[in-house]
Amino acid sequence: MYRSSAAEKHAHNTDAYKVDIDKYPTAKAYFKIEAAPTVVVFQDGEEIAKEEGMDEEKAKKIAAVLV
Numbered sequence: 001m002y003r004s005s006a007a008e009k010h011a012h013n014t015d016a017y018k019v020d021i022d023k024y025p026t027a028k029a030y031f032k033i034e035a036a037p038t039v040v041v042f043q044d045g046e047e048i049a050k051e052e053g054m055d056e057e058k059a060k061k062i063a064a065v066l067v
Contacts, residue, residue, distance in 0.1 A: 015016065016024045017041040021033055021036060026061060033052070034052060035054070036053075037052075037054050038050065038052045038053075038064050039051050039054065039058075041062060041065050041066065048065060049061065049065040
C-alpha cells in the first residue's frame with residue numbers, strides 16, 4: 001500500500017491510497033471489493049462513495065464527491 005499522487009494533489013484535505021488487492025486479499029474482503037479498479041471514498045471514517053470498474057462517468061461521480 002502506498003500514498004497515491006491524488007493524495008499529493010489534495011494533501012490539504014485528502015488521503016488517497018492504492019492497494020494491490022492480489023497482494024492484500026484481506027483488504028479486498030474488508031472493503032467488499034469485487035472488481036478492479038475500485039475507488040472507495042471515506043469521510044470521517046465512513047464510506048460515502050464507492051465505484052467499481054472505472055469509466056469517465058464513474059470518475060466524474062467520484063470527483064464530485066471530492067470537491
